[in-house]
Amino acid sequence: MAIDNMISLTLSAEELTKLDNALTAIEEVINGKFISLTPTERQSYGRVSDKTEDWIGKVKESMEQNPSLVLTHIDVNEYNNDFTARKALMPRINRMEKIYHLFEDTNMLLGSDLYHNAITFYKGLKAAAQTDAPGAKTVYNNLAARFPGRPSSTKEASSQQ
Numbered sequence: 001m002a003i004d005n006m007i008s009l010t011l012s013a014e015e016l017t018k019l020d021n022a023l024t025a026i027e028e029v030i031n032g033k034f035i036s037l038t039p040t041e042r043q044s045y046g047r048v049s050d051k052t053e054d055w056i057g058k059v060k061e062s063m064e065q066n067p068s069l070v071l072t073h074i075d076v077n078e079y080n081n082d083f084t085a086r087k088a089l090m091p092r093i094n095r096m097e098k099i100y101h102l103f104e105d106t107n108m109l110l111g112s113d114l115y116h117n118a119i120t121f122y123k124g125l126k127a128a129a130q131t132d133a134p135g136a137k138t139v140y141n142n143l144a145a146r147f148p149g150r151p152s153s154t155k156e157a158s159s160q161q
Contacts, residue, residue: 007109056083122147 011019037045048056060083063070070076122143128136 006113007106009106009110 060079063074063076063079067076122140125136125140125143129140
């Protein structure tokens, strides 16, 4: 059963340049300001849930209303700066996440289309090679050597000896 083409996409050179320029503009703004964590570092910091986010806001209000109760080692100005920066970043993170998923989903469908057509050609080529169609064996053997799927049983048998 044939699978329909899932997506047809063409991006002009001008559109790709616009995308690249937009990404460059983002990179220029965040360069030297944003932090890149290692996977291990990412695991050591918890994510702030909506419930915790609300609580952090309440703490901010309480600190503002009760400055005499704030411990001296807490830098209230830095707390307020972090709070403001996080509030400013969240809607942009949400937008970028949506954009990222559009890119990722589109790329997934393109890959699926490509793989389906490649495997269809490969299977047809295999049949043509089995019937000694001119040039088919050479092309098939070249592609078979690079096939990303399971190794053939003849390759497995020769590697076990």
